[in-house]
Amino acid sequence: MNNGKLLIVEDDADVRLGYKILFKANYYDTCFAEDAVSAISVARKERPHLILLDLGLPAGDGFVVLERLETNTDLGKIPVIVVSARDHHANEARALQAGARAYVQKPWDDDALLDLIHQVLDGGGNF
Amino acid sequence: MNLSPELADRPARILIVDDERNNRQLLELMLAAEGFQPLSAASGEEALALVAQQPPDVILLDVMMPGIDGYRVAVKIKGNLATKNIPIIMVTALNNRDAKMQALSAGAEDFLTKPIDRAELCMRVRNLARLKAYGDFYEQQTGALTEQATLQSALEESRKEQLRFKDDFLSHVSHELRSPLTAIKQFTRILLGGLAGELNEEQREYQQIVLKNIQQLQSMIDDLLEVTRLETGKLTVELGSVTLSDAVTDAINTLAETARAKGITLSRDLPTDLPSAHADRTRLLQVLIILLDNAVKFTPRGGTVRVRVQLLQENHHFLLFEVCDTGCGVNPDVAERLFERLYQVSEHTQASRKGLGLGLYICKQLVTRQGGHIWMTSEPQNGSTFSFTLPVFSLDRLIAPLIKDGRWPADSVALLTVHFGFRGAPPPGALAAQRMQHARTFVERCLLPDLDLLLPVSRSNAQGEDFFVAVFADDHGTSVLANRIRGQFERSLSLKQADLTLTVFYRMLTPFAREVGSSIDRAVASMAAQLERAIQFQTLPWTSSP
Numbered sequence: 209m210n211n212g213k214l215l216i217v218e219d220d221a222d223v224r225l226g227y228k229i230l231f232k233a234n235y236y237d238t239c240f241a242e243d244a245v246s247a248i249s250v251a252r253k254e255r256p257h258l259i260l261l262d263l264g265l266p267a268g269d270g271f272v273v274l275e276r277l278e279t280n281t282d283l284g285k286i287p288v289i290v291v292s293a294r295d296h297h298a299n300e301a302r303a304l305q306a307g308a309r310a311y312v313q314k315p316w317d318d319d320a321l322l323d324l325i326h327q328v329l330d331g332g333g334n335f
Numbered sequence: 336m337n338l339s340p341e342l343a344d345r346p347a348r349i350l351i352v353d354d355e356r357n358n359r360q361l362l363e364l365m366l367a368a369e370g371f372q373p374l375s376a377a378s379g380e381e382a383l384a385l386v387a388q389q390p391p392d393v394i395l396l397d398v399m400m401p402g403i404d405g406y407r408v409a410v411k412i413k414g415n416l417a418t419k420n421i422p423i424i425m426v427t428a429l430n431n432r433d434a435k436m437q438a439l440s441a442g443a444e445d446f447l448t449k450p451i452d453r454a455e456l457c458m459r460v461r462n463l464a465r466l467k468a469y470g471d472f473y474e475q476q477t478g479a480l481t482e483q484a485t486l487q488s489a490l491e492e493s494r495k496e497q498l499r500f501k502d503d504f505l506s507h508v509s510h511e512l513r514s515p516l517t518a519i520k521q522f523t524r525i526l527l528g529g530l531a532g533e534l535n536e537e538q539r540e541y542q543q544i545v546l547k548n549i550q551q552l553q554s555m556i557d558d559l560l561e562v563t564r565l566e567t568g569k570l571t572v573e574l575g576s577v578t579l580s581d582a583v584t585d586a587i588n589t590l591a592e593t594a595r596a597k598g599i600t601l602s603r604d605l606p607t608d609l610p611s612a613h614a615d616r617t618r619l620l621q622v623l624i625i626l627l628d629n630a631v632k633f634t635p636r637g638g639t640v641r642v643r644v645q646l647l648q649e650n651h652h653f654l655l656f657e658v659c660d661t662g663c664g665v666n667p668d669v670a671e672r673l674f675e676r677l678y679q680v681s682e683h684t685q686a687s688r689k690g691l692g693l694g695l696y697i698c699k700q701l702v703t704r705q706g707g708h709i710w711m712t713s714e715p716q717n718g719s720t721f722s723f724t725l726p727v728f729s730l731d732r733l734i735a736p737l738i739k740d741g742r743w744p745a746d747s748v749a750l751l752t753v754h755f756g757f758r759g760a761p762p763p764g765a766l767a768a769q770r771m772q773h774a775r776t777f778v779e780r781c782l783l784p785d786l787d788l789l790l791p792v793s794r795s796n797a798q799g800e801d802f803f804v805a806v807f808a809d810d811h812g813t814s815v816l817a818n819r820i821r822g823q824f825e826r827s828l829s830l831k832q833a834d835l836t837l838t839v840f841y842r843m844l845t846p847f848a849r850e851v852g853s854s855i856d857r858a859v860a861s862m863a864a865q866l867e868r869a870i871q872f873q874t875l876p877w878t879s880s881p
Binding site (some may be wrong): 230233264279284287295300301304305310311314316328 | 509510511513514516517518519520521522524525528530531549553560564572650762766769772773776788828829832833
């Protein structure tokens with residue numbers, strides 16, 4: 209059983225490990241990028257079904273990644289969920305406007321995040 | 336600073352400018368005898384140099400002098416900002432109108448004719464010296480006032496700067512606190528979920544305690560940021576029509592688990608015909624959740640917490656919300672202070688842990704910003720009731736300023752309905768809400784803010800959500816707007832990716848001014864009623880994507 213492949217763009221190694229354990233237990237494949245530049249190259253190489261994107265990243269923040277993904281014909285189709293410690297009041301609207309499907313505030317609730325990923329992948333219908 | 340010019344503690348300095356030594360000496364004697372302090376200059380050039388060095392209080396200026404004559408000296412002194420307030424008395428040999436006019440037009444305040452009469456000289460000099468002293472006095476005062484105002488605005492600026500700093504600082508700190516908290520929570524959930532091996536009963540219990548404390552820390556960070564937003568004016572309240580049965584149900588559901596765990600009954604008491612509130616749904620929910628959370632916290636096991644909403648008895652334009660508990664109650668003396676920032680109940684309570692003491696402060700700010708009041712009543716040992724009011728929603732309140740300001744010419748008005756639907760089955764919960772917020776922002780961006788009014792009424796059902804726009808335009812103008820919204824939607828990749836479909840249509844309403852004559856209030860009422868009816872009976876011919 210496999211629920212799909214997730215690209216996690218996150219600069220904190222502990223949080224990446226936490227994601228990996230959680231998603232493995234929930235039958236997702238995972239691949240990772242630690243900064244804004246490698247986010248695009250990993251996305252191109254791995255073709256994930258969904259991207260979890262942190263906003264505070266080295267080498268350009270998450271909005272830069274969103275913009276590059278959106279303007280790319282192929283990668284633009286991959287749904288993005290922003291997961292950030294930045295306050296949602298200031299960033300949620302901007303992230304949605306930039307093309308993100310949803311905004312999740314860190315620290316998140318695991319069940320809610322898994323539900324959300326499931327919904328987005330279900331509704332996306334590209335695979 | 337002198338309180339009055341009369342208190343000037345030095346004799347007035349009078350500059351005598353005359354090329355003839357005898358004349359100067361005579362004037363010096365006369366003035367010294369009257370208590371003035373005379374100074375002398377033998378030419379126009381010398382006079383100008385002296386004026387620049389130690390400005391006198393009055394100048395007696397001879398007209399006929401070699402070099403620069405008296406008129407030109409006067410023009411120079413009056414043309415200089417630093418010396419223009421020094422009064423000048425021209426001393427002329429000619430007692431004719433031309434000479435006097437020339438003296439006055441050069442800027443002199445007064446003139447004397449030779450031979451000089453001692454009494455007249457002293458009176459004129461004294462008068463001008465006094466006028467000068469008054470002038471200086473007021474100038475000083477004005478200067479002081481200006482200085483004070485400058486100081487005040489500098490203080491205000493620095494206060495704002497401090498607030499900005501505090502805001503930046505708190506945002507930064509909260510962000511940095513959230514990051515490690517994220518990892519702590521992740522791994523606690525991993526342990527609790529048995530993803531690193533099964534836990535025994537004791538280990539599980541301890542991890543639950545860790546998780547509970549993480550949640551507390553998380554909500555403290557949220558409160559901190561909320562208060563910063565409130566105080567820096569970044570928190571916006573978007574008023575709309577809020578259906579109360581839904582809002583109250585949502586609030587109760589949020590607290591249901593916590594209440595159940597404590598064996599507390601949550602109940603609601605709402606009449607079925609309750610009108611909508613004119614409020615910000617998210618903010619109202621926030622207030623209700625804080626009050627319910629407090630009530631559950633302070634109510635002992637087995638108690639009851641009740642939410643009641645009804646029309647305010649004294650004023651039917653307002654709704655009264657009450658959250659009652661059967662907890663330990665609060666001493667009435669502190670009832671007011673509860674809503675202060677950082678106030679914490681100091682006496683022994685059953686609540687296991689204090690928060691930051693910001694919750695009720697946030698409630699008060701939010702209720703006030705939505706046009707209501709909040710208060711509490713309590714009897715120790717008999718529970719507490721937190722009450723607040725909010726205005727009843729009415730379209731009248733919303734469109735009145737538009738019509739009264741004349742922004743809406745009273746000709747043609749249409750109700751535009753923008754329907755967003757989900758292509759497939761609607762996504763439940765938070766995702767659907769986020770998409771509709773996105774859709775709402777999209778509609779706002781398509782409108783002209785001074786002519787089109789996005790009504791704060793939206794109607795949702797399983798198929799999607801309707802947004803209503805009141806538009807001042809004729810049939811043609813309204814159809815142009817409808818087409819623009821469709822066109823923008825076609826270009827919006829993110830909306831289409833979110834699997835939304837769009838339907839737009841409109842209905843022209845009866846021109847209201849002609850119908851009701853000249854009364855603005857009646858025009859407002861008629862317009863509001865028409866819009867309300869049109870919204871209520873709007874049935875869409877649902878179609879798929881345009």
